[in-house]
Amino acid sequence: MDNKTVQLHDLNFSTSISAEKIAERVEQLGVDLNLDYEGKNPIFIAVLNGAFVFTADLVRQFKGNCELSFVKLASYAGTESSGTIATRIGLEAEVRGRHIIITEDIVDTGNTMFHFLQELAELSPASIEIASLLVKPDALQHELDIKYKGFEIPTDFVVGYGLDYNGLGRNLPDIYSLIH
Ligand code: IMP
Numbered sequence: 001m002d003n004k005t006v007q008l009h010d011l012n013f014s015t016s017i018s019a020e021k022i023a024e025r026v027e028q029l030g031v032d033l034n035l036d037y038e039g040k041n042p043i044f045i046a047v048l049n050g051a052f053v054f055t056a057d058l059v060r061q062f063k064g065n066c067e068l069s070f071v072k073l074a075s076y077a078g079t080e081s082s083g084t085i086a087t088r089i090g091l092e093a094e095v096r097g098r099h100i101i102i103t104e105d106i107v108d109t110g111n112t113m114f115h116f117l118q119e120l121a122e123l124s125p126a127s128i129e130i131a132s133l134l135v136k137p138d139a140l141q142h143e144l145d146i147k148y149k150g151f152e153i154p155t156d157f158v159v160g161y162g163l164d165y166n167g168l169g170r171n172l173p174d175i176y177s178l179i180h
Contacts, residue, residue: 006176008168013159013176022161025150030061041065042099048072050105053162054133073112100125105162106134110142
């Protein structure tokens with residue numbers, strides 16, 4: 001992959017995972033999901049905003065019936081997690097007794113996912129699993145079982161493929177990491 005750099009606001013980023021590599025990995029995750037959820041009509045719940053690209057690609061790998069819902073949670077300002085979940089909108093789907101696959105762009109400290117899991121569990125779904133394109137294992141502060149994981153990455157701030165830095169970068173097809 002040719003190394004590309006991009007400037008967003010005051011920061012510079014360089015390519016870290018190419019669009020081709022992402023597509024390959026998403027296809028493999030699709031294979032796993034098709035095996036595990038055959039005939040189960042799962043509900044994919046996408047965590048906005050970042051997961052919109054990953055979710056769009058992932059659900060199109062799913063061959064059976066499935067439903068899709070969106071929630072908005074936020075714990076980030078700039079490049080630092082604030083540790084609090086500020087907002088939650090959405091979740092119109094009836095999740096009781098249903099198989100849920102939460103789709104996330106990235107699990108960093110795990111705060112967002114930890115709290116959302118608790119909230120979701122109260123709605124008595126049949127099962128809940130997490131599909132996250134990226135995981136930063138060294139930043140994790142909660143024990144989370146992430147069954148469908150795209151890539152494990154170092155604790156660097158990344159943008160692209162849905163991920164932003166203060167609003168910019170979501171449209172980039174590749175994933176870029178911050179140049180220090
Ligand atoms: P957590 O609660 O610390 O796990 O953070 C989860 C959320 O923070 C993700 O859904 C992203 O929206 C955002 N986030 C975490 N790390 C990054 C990053 O490296 N780039 C962009 N957004 C990030």
